[in-house]
Amino acid sequence: MIQLINIRKSFNGNQVLKGVNLHIPKGKVTVILGPSGCGKSVLMKHMIGLLVPDEGRVQVDGVDIHRLDDARLNKFRKKFGMLFQSAALFDSLTVGENVAFPLVEHASFSKRAIDDRVQECLALVGLQNIVHKMPSELSGGMRKRVGLARAIALQPEIILYDEPTTGLDPLMTDAINHLIIDTQKKLSVTSVVISHDIEGTFEVAHKVAVLHEGVIVAEGSSRDITGSSHPFVQKFLSKRS
């Protein structure tokens, strides 16, 4: 589904990605683990064409995405739903308007069809009767769920989650992890989750990859990662509570 081939990326001489190779399997949950600042968000932005690699290629369904012109890239992005790290809701829009945003922007649905889809997506993330609320009235966990409802509005084939549980309490972290699994099961999408929540990772992941110093140092099932003899992976896992 998504193939990252020897991705290198520097910012002002600081090489963040030093040749990342990773295969993201279709219809599964892949989790990318790594410490803060190691380049996880940078890597994810390459998958959707928000960043262009200095070297290497990103293929989605066999298409080299950096060869697409702007119009094609825009169309291609409809395959993706992205839940940004901060949830990134529009604070001046209601919950309903936030979820409706991609539908209004990218497709020609009737007002009625949009309202129905908004209700449907909010129901999928377990939120009802809050369409008229403002984001400022919601808890952190609810905001993330509204962000997820918006990310699935256009029925994406691929959902990218950038640290969906960071900053949430353990109960809400659990709820979001279950939501990731549920969404996966209900919509059979390809999911990529960036995380430094090790416990939650092992619960949701079909595949785990560990990013360290610009390369993938371990990948495989949760069990493969637990059994990895790579010193960094062992050190990272030993921080488990």
Ligand SMILES: Nc1ncnc2c1ncn2[C@@H]1O[C@H](COP(=O)(O)OP(=O)(O)O)[C@@H](O)[C@H]1O
């Ligand atoms: N647009 C950018 N311009 C310059 N430096 C950047 C940019 N985006 C990310 N970086 C740098 O790349 C490194 C990795 O960042 P990031 O991918 O956000 O880490 P994380 O693993 O926490 O998501 C950091 O040192 C960050 O400062």
Ligand SMILES: [Mg+2]
């Ligand atoms: Mg990040």
